[in-house]
Amino acid sequence: MATVNVYEQYFAADLTASGVPRKGALVMLTADSGGGQIRYEAAVSFFPHRDEEDFAVSYDAYYSRVLYEAEGRRSKQREAGFLKDFLPTIDALAREAGGRVFWDKPLREARTDGGQLPEFGRNGSPAEEAVRSNEKEESPAGNAERKLIAAVPELTTEQRDRIRKSAQAAGLSCRFFESPEEALPEVSDAEVIFAHGISLIGSAPRLKWLATPFAGVDPYTEPGVFASPDAVLTNSSGAYGTTIAEHIVQVSLSMLRQDPVYRECVREKKWIRALPIRSLRDSRIVLLGTGDIGRETAHRIKAFHPASLTGVNRSGKHPGDDFDRVVPISELDALLPETDLLILSLPNTTETFRLLDERRLKLLPDDALIVNVGRGTVIDQAALEKELRAGRLFAALDVFEKEPLPADASLWDCPRLYITPHTAGNLSLPYTVERVVQLFLENLERYAKGEPLLRQIDLKKGY
Numbered sequence: 001m002a003t004v005n006v007y008e009q010y011f012a013a014d015l016t017a018s019g020v021p022r023k024g025a026l027v028m029l030t031a032d033s034g035g036g037q038i039r040y041e042a043a044v045s046f047f048p049h050r051d052e053e054d055f056a057v058s059y060d061a062y063y064s065r066v067l068y069e070a071e072g073r074r075s076k077q078r079e080a081g082f083l084k085d086f087l088p089t090i091d092a093l094a095r096e097a098g099g100r101v102f103w104d105k106p107l108r109e110a111r112t113d114g115g116q117l118p119e120f121g122r123n124g125s126p127a128e129e130a131v132r133s134n135e136k137e138e139s140p141a142g143n144a145e146r147k148l149i150a151a152v153p154e155l156t157t158e159q160r161d162r163i164r165k166s167a168q169a170a171g172l173s174c175r176f177f178e179s180p181e182e183a184l185p186e187v188s189d190a191e192v193i194f195a196h197g198i199s200l201i202g203s204a205p206r207l208k209w210l211a212t213p214f215a216g217v218d219p220y221t222e223p224g225v226f227a228s229p230d231a232v233l234t235n236s237s238g239a240y241g242t243t244i245a246e247h248i249v250q251v252s253l254s255m256l257r258q259d260p261v262y263r264e265c266v267r268e269k270k271w272i273r274a275l276p277i278r279s280l281r282d283s284r285i286v287l288l289g290t291g292d293i294g295r296e297t298a299h300r301i302k303a304f305h306p307a308s309l310t311g312v313n314r315s316g317k318h319p320g321d322d323f324d325r326v327v328p329i330s331e332l333d334a335l336l337p338e339t340d341l342l343i344l345s346l347p348n349t350t351e352t353f354r355l356l357d358e359r360r361l362k363l364l365p366d367d368a369l370i371v372n373v374g375r376g377t378v379i380d381q382a383a384l385e386k387e388l389r390a391g392r393l394f395a396a397l398d399v400f401e402k403e404p405l406p407a408d409a410s411l412w413d414c415p416r417l418y419i420t421p422h423t424a425g426n427l428s429l430p431y432t433v434e435r436v437v438q439l440f441l442e443n444l445e446r447y448a449k450g451e452p453l454l455r456q457i458d459l460k461k462g463y
């Protein structure tokens with residue numbers, strides 16, 4: 001049984017602004033015939049009908065935009081079953097918008113005869129011609145269209161609507177896909193891609209801007225991954241601070257308060273309650289990385305009254321009021337012996353690779369806790385495991401040298417370790433998605449004006 005989901009609606013204001021005299025609307029719908037393999041899209045224009053304040057659906061507009069997609073193939077095809085579900089939805093939408101639909105004759109007939117579509121292009125209808133011209137427009141040769149491809153599945157309908165409007169204002173057409181894989185056949189002439197697009201950029205020779213919704217950019221820094229020599233890359237650093245800071249507080253308290261051990265006791269129905277616990281109060285805390293994540297974490301941890309809150313970065317520059325002091329990376333070794341909690345939020349670069357190596361791990365006090373949310377490559381994982389198995393240090397790792405952590409990795413059952421499978425800052429929190437959208441829209445406005453983009457990555461430095 002097919003389902004129809006409305007995923008975009010544009011009502012009167014836009015069309016009025018673009019010269020249509022009164023009410024009008026454009027509605028985009030998807031239908032899924034079950035199993036998710038087949039997908040339809042349709043656009044219907046509602047234009048002012050005669051002298052009345054109502055809507056008329058343009059049959060040709062409808063026909064010209066029906067797409068059929070399956071297994072990567074794409075062709076235009078009419079589909080009676082789809083139409084049957086589609087028509088009442090349009091009726092309902094028009095009612096919601098305070099109007100009434102006046103159906104074109106062929107659609108009116110289709111509506112009343114059980115969803116059967118009239119013959120394609122019958123009675124000299126210009127539908128076929130509209131389809132043909134649409135196809136011509138989409139072919140790379142004659143295509144003057146500037147395209148934005150967005151493939152961030154977590155986007156809500158309302159967020160897609162905002163992005164489409166901003167894209168239109170920037171002179172870009174905009175298409176949404178549920179995954180980068182689904183977008184792949186469409187990116188050859190894309191100007192802008194908003195996606196975690198490592199699988200796309202090798203197929204986008206006209207790309208000018210890739211906006212990744214993630215903060216980490218390590219996959220993009222390999223030479224030759226971009227097919228377009230002009231492409232710039234921006235990340236979404238600034239979106240993840242809240243969710244990751246909460247994760248850091250959560251895992252730090254869990255480890256300090258022996259929660260994993262208590263969970264085990266509870267599972268075994270043992271009433272044990274006197275394990276020694278520790279507090280963030282009076283702890284000496286070092287944040288290695290004072291970017292968005294480091295700053296947001298420091299802001300929250302300050303409320304726990306630590307003994308000291310020290311930031312470490314490349315420059316030693318103070319990024320905010322919450323740190324007691326900020327030192328350059330050259331002073332890290334001197335800090336480590338006086339660290340109870342070491343929080344790492346560093347990117348993966350050649351400079352940060354195995355920064356926390358065996359030698360530095362040994363500088364930490366025996367019961368120090370390490371929390372890593374940046375990249376797994378920053379710690380020598382084998383050396384850390386050796387320390388943990390020897391009864392030194394504690395760790396909470398969200399990121400690993402190899403992800404997913406292989407099923408046969410010995411780390412899975414390593415003592416003194418709290419594993420989370422890179423869940424600290426993914427897009428499962430709606431607040432994070434909204435921040436990602438805000439950052440993208442802010443940059444889209446700059447892009448439209450030809451201004452430098454924010455959070456642009458230096459691909460040579462990898463950061």
Ligand SMILES: NC(=O)c1ccc[n+]([C@@H]2O[C@H](COP(=O)([O-])OP(=O)(O)OC[C@H]3O[C@@H](n4cnc5c(N)ncnc54)[C@H](OP(=O)(O)O)[C@@H]3O)[C@@H](O)[C@H]2O)c1
Binds near residue numbers: 238240294425
């Ligand atoms: N676990 C997750 O789910 C998740 C989610 C999002 C992000 N991440 C990771 O977290 C990283 C940081 O994110 P963010 O948004 O906080 O990034 P950010 O705002 O760009 O901050 C990065 C920080 O790292 C510091 N840094 C970079 N290279 C360094 C080096 N060689 N030595 C010392 N400090 C160095 C920078 O120092 P300066 O200030 O001196 O430049 C800056 O303070 C991302 O790159 C990503 O890999 C993980």
